[in-house]
Amino acid sequence: MYPSLLRKEKTLAVIGLGYVGLPIALEFARDFRVIGYDIDAVRIAMMQRGEDPSRELGPEEFTGRDIHFSSQLEDLAQAHFFIVAVPTDIDEHKVPNLNPLKKASTDIGSVLKKGDYVVYESTVYPGCTEEDCLPILEKLSGLKMGPDFKLGYSPERINPGDKTKPLTQILKIVSGSDAEALEEIAKIYRHIIEAGIYCASTIKVAEAAKVIENTQRDLNISLMNELAMIFDLMGIDTQEVIKAAGTKWNFLKFYPGLVGGHCIGVDPYYLLHKSVELGYEPQVILSGRRVNDGMPAWVAKKAVQLLLKKGKSPHLAKVLILGITFKENVSDIRNSKVAAMVNELQDFSINVQIADCHANPNEVAKEYNLRLSDNISTGYDAVVVAIGHDEYRKYDSAFFKSIMGENPILMDLKALYEDVEEGIEYWRL
Numbered sequence: 001m002y003p004s005l006l007r008k009e010k011t012l013a014v015i016g017l018g019y020v021g022l023p024i025a026l027e028f029a030r031d032f033r034v035i036g037y038d039i040d041a042v043r044i045a046m047m048q049r050g051e052d053p054s055r056e057l058g059p060e061e062f063t064g065r066d067i068h069f070s071s072q073l074e075d076l077a078q079a080h081f082f083i084v085a086v087p088t089d090i091d092e093h094k095v096p097n098l099n100p101l102k103k104a105s106t107d108i109g110s111v112l113k114k115g116d117y118v119v120y121e122s123t124v125y126p127g128c129t130e131e132d133c134l135p136i137l138e139k140l141s142g143l144k145m146g147p148d149f150k151l152g153y154s155p156e157r158i159n160p161g162d163k164t165k166p167l168t169q170i171l172k173i174v175s176g177s178d179a180e181a182l183e184e185i186a187k188i189y190r191h192i193i194e195a196g197i198y199c200a201s202t203i204k205v206a207e208a209a210k211v212i213e214n215t216q217r218d219l220n221i222s223l224m225n226e227l228a229m230i231f232d233l234m235g236i237d238t239q240e241v242i243k244a245a246g247t248k249w250n251f252l253k254f255y256p257g258l259v260g261g262h263c264i265g266v267d268p269y270y271l272l273h274k275s276v277e278l279g280y281e282p283q284v285i286l287s288g289r290r291v292n293d294g295m296p297a298w299v300a301k302k303a304v305q306l307l308l309k310k311g312k313s314p315h316l317a318k319v320l321i322l323g324i325t326f327k328e329n330v331s332d333i334r335n336s337k338v339a340a341m342v343n344e345l346q347d348f349s350i351n352v353q354i355a356d357c358h359a360n361p362n363e364v365a366k367e368y369n370l371r372l373s374d375n376i377s378t379g380y381d382a383v384v385v386a387i388g389h390d391e392y393r394k395y396d397s398a399f400f401k402s403i404m405g406e407n408p409i410l411m412d413l414k415a416l417y418e419d420v421e422e423g424i425e426y427w428r429l
Ligand SMILES: NC(=O)c1ccc[n+]([C@@H]2O[C@H](COP(=O)([O-])OP(=O)(O)OC[C@H]3O[C@@H](n4cnc5c(N)ncnc54)[C@H](O)[C@@H]3O)[C@@H](O)[C@H]2O)c1
Pocket: 015, 016, 017, 018, 019, 020, 021, 037, 038, 039, 040, 043, 054, 085, 086, 087, 088, 100, 101, 103, 104, 121, 122, 123, 124, 156, 157, 158, 159, 160, 262, 263
């Protein structure tokens, strides 16, 4: 497969061109012939014009690449090596939503040919590729995995917003349905990944490795969130505690915060789902999730306590929230826990205004029914800096004083500010 792709006798397709799929497709399109396939025709039209709908890549990343963007099945049918990077979110009951994965498998199955390869990159629970996706491929194609086509799984580890670690500089795990598949898939990925390839022993190992990377992070943050709640009762600054404890060589530096987004707060539910299906209800993973999901309400309660302490009635208070994206320096607002915190504050009848220099106001309105303010005004009783966008790091005490009224309160959820001037009630997570 690898030599044929390199000679452009065969074509590689990436299915699902979001944060994960588009960078991979464009990277392969430096030397391979690529079809970028997505069901969203609006997004396809943007990419055809050299625009990244996720606003991560600039137009220069599209130039000189051998890629054809399409939402047509007949274009997908030209490919022989398929990479699937469709979303794997959860529904309102926190149950994995496999519909995009099943739809992508149906599309691929309907055009699969003898000798083809299918590699999944979407984050899933161990077993999903072989137990949920493979049967669809086999049924739709009438082919058998092994003699007719090969299967693989290669999880994605990109970190949107982090320009220091592009796709090619992140070591990539690959796996295959047999030794031949693994070797071929590794060769193909090695072509673009400069950081190197790790060959996992099985597809399930590769699936599990990805899901525990994020589960571990979720749990570590949940421990820090729990500690932050305890230390708050004790009147101890959690950041100072982490700084002190961090002087030990084997202390892991994690920080408290709102865990939103589509990975860390979501992936543990995939593992949980499969585990429960097999008869074991995880204790540790679930309790970590509960702590993290409870943080928006806890921070909102803290805000109310601070308002009351400063003699302000919540129903008369005007509070500014800075940042609603799921993390710093990105425009992605999916699963924003800031939005959940805003809802909690509004439940106390607080007049909440939100500003974010990266988020798209239309997306925020559509997703959360919340309005982003065009400008930061004045007279706020409290400001909650929720997301650590670089732009907010530049603010100082004079700025906060200039936009707040009497007895101002600054809640710094990302611990961005040191030496905040007296006269501002400063609280940080
Ligand atoms: N974003 C990240 O930082 C990140 C990092 C590592 C892993 N992942 C995982 O990668 C996968 C993709 O995530 P993402 O953030 O790129 O998603 P995304 O929402 O940014 O993009 C998904 C794209 O897939 C398209 N799509 C949906 N269903 C489709 C279908 N059936 N056929 C073709 N296209 C379809 C959508 O239109 C969209 O363009 C998920 O499993 C996610 O958990 C994401």
